[in-house]
Amino acid sequence: xxxTSDTTRRRGSRHVLPDGRPPAAFxxxxxxxxxxxxxxxxGRHDDDRxxxxxxxxxxxxxxxxxxxxxxxxxxxxxxxxxxxxxSWWRTRSRELAETGKRLQRRSEExxxxxxxxxxxxxxxxxxxxxxxxxxxxxxxxxxxLFVVVSFAPQxxxxxxxxxxxxxxxxxxxxxxxxxxxxxxxxxxxLENAVGLVGSLMVLLSATAASRAVQRLCKRxxxxxxTGTRIAVWRWFVWIAVWTCLLVVQGPVREGFGVxxxxxxxxxxxxxxxxxxxxxxxxxxxxxxWLPLLPGAVITGGAVTALSLTARFxxxxxxxxxxxxxxxxxxxxxxxxxLIVLCVAVAIGLTLGAVLAQQPSLARRLGSPVPERWAQQxxxxxx
Numbered sequence: 001x002x003x004t005s006d007t008t009r010r011r012g013s014r015h016v017l018p019d020g021r022p023p024a025a026f027x028x029x030x031x032x033x034x035x036x037x038x039x040x041x042x043g044r045h046d047d048d049r050x051x052x053x054x055x056x057x058x059x060x061x062x063x064x065x066x067x068x069x070x071x072x073x074x075x076x077x078x079x080x081x082x083x084x085x086x087s088w089w090r091t092r093s094r095e096l097a098e099t100g101k102r103l104q105r106r107s108e109e110x111x112x113x114x115x116x117x118x119x120x121x122x123x124x125x126x127x128x129x130x131x132x133x134x135x136x137x138x139x140x141x142x143x144x145l146f147v148v149v150s151f152a153p154q155x156x157x158x159x160x161x162x163x164x165x166x167x168x169x170x171x172x173x174x175x176x177x178x179x180x181x182x183x184x185x186x187x188x189x190l191e192n193a194v195g196l197v198g199s200l201m202v203l204l205s206a207t208a209a210s211r212a213v214q215r216l217c218k219r220x221x222x223x224x225x226t227g228t229r230i231a232v233w234r235w236f237v238w239i240a241v242w243t244c245l246l247v248v249q250g251p252v253r254e255g256f257g258v259x260x261x262x263x264x265x266x267x268x269x270x271x272x273x274x275x276x277x278x279x280x281x282x283x284x285x286x287x288x289w290l291p292l293l294p295g296a297v298i299t300g301g302a303v304t305a306l307s308l309t310a311r312f313x314x315x316x317x318x319x320x321x322x323x324x325x326x327x328x329x330x331x332x333x334x335x336x337x338l339i340v341l342c343v344a345v346a347i348g349l350t351l352g353a354v355l356a357q358q359p360s361l362a363r364r365l366g367s368p369v370p371e372r373w374a375q376q377x378x379x380x381x382x
Contacts, residue, residue: 117354124219124350130342133216136209137342138335140239143202148243149182151199156247157182163250169311174318177327203239210235214282220295220349221287221357234281245274253307267307272300279349291367295352302344310337 149157161182164170170178214235218225252270255262276296280289314337321329356367 113354113358116358117351120220120222120350120354121347123222124216124346126343126346126350129212129216129219130346131339133209133212133345134335134338134342136212138338140206140209144206144239144243145181147199147202159250160247163247163253166250166253167307167310168318169315170318171315172319173322174315174330177322177330203236206239207232207235210238210282213238213278216346217279217282217349220346220353221283222353223283223286231284234284238278238281241277242274245270264304264308268300268304270300271303271307272296275299275303275345275349287368288366290365291356291362292352293365294355294361295349298352299345299348302348303341306341306344313337 148160152160161178164178165175168174251257252266253263254260255264255266273296276289276292279287279292279295283292314333317333318330321333323329355361356365357369359369361367362369
């Protein structure tokens with residue numbers, strides 16, 4: 001006769017005692033140390049079960065991902081309170097600043113030219129400088145045009161009008177306005193209206209354009225404001241030479257009657273030489289001729305390309321603006337085109353200065369290299 005303590009029977013898949021009570025949970029689980037199985041139930045030996053609870057199993061067992069007993073629970077709002085702390089933001093900002101510095105150093109090592117060009121363009125403030133130059137040139141060119149018409153010989157006036165027509169491709173209403181400026185009023189009446197005092201005032205105010213271009217050249221080369229000797233005569237010489245060059249623009253553009261196949265290369269050489277001389281004059285000779293050549297070539301190419309496209313854009317825009325708004329409509333078209341042209345000039349001069357100051361090219365051209373760039377490139381070979 002069997003006792004209640006050692007007799008079990010099956011109900012489904014569970015072991016229960018005869019009185020219906022299930023045995024303890026730890027009695028149903030085998031101990032990890034035993035490997036012998038009971039033949040009739042596939043479990044562990046009774047002596048293994050009686051030895052005690054199995055480590056790692058039971059109500060206090062440690063399971064992956066389970067919260068350890070007795071440990072304090074992290075409240076849901078603790079992370080939110082961390083985000084509201086000033087120390088947390090200071091730590092994150094320091095980490096971001098360090099990451100940015102590492103990326104900057106890495107980019108300077110891999111792409112030094114692009115990095116230096118971006119820094120120089122930010123210091124030059126390309127669009128602001130170009131807009132100022134364009135505004136000064138526009139305010140200078142219109143009064144200076146009336147002065148030339150009032151005092152220049154008739155042959156010079158006709159040549160200037162032809163150059164303007166060739167440069168901008170003027171037709172229709174815009175061409176009629178230009179004809180009225182040069183031939184609508186007699187020279188005596190216009191000379192009396194302008195006068196000698198008015199001409200001098202126009203010439204003095206025209207120096208604002210040359211000073212704006214000078215500031216652009218200084219910023220492109222990273223020269224401080226006190227680094228250029230002030231020579232007023234350079235401003236007047238620049239205005240006089242550019243006025244004379246404007247008169248011969250038409251024949252050069254047409255290749256002196258040969259055609260565009262000669263006119264385009266001549267225009268490129270012409271613009272390159274003009275901007276090469278402009279930098280040297282307005283910088284007061286602080287930079288040698290050879291270092292100024294890359295910027296002159298880039299700027300000359302950009303100005304030549306824009307001048308060729310202007311013959312397709314400006315005539316249509318000017319005629320439409322004059323037809324809708326009258327003579328005042330041409331102001332917006334010409335000023336917007338001047339801004340685009342001055343932006344190209346500012347980018348060309350800045351890019352040329354950055355290329356000329358790169359240590360590899362500076363050794364050949366004799367360019368002044370900024371101290372920080374020289375330290376990055378290392379000592380020059382003797």
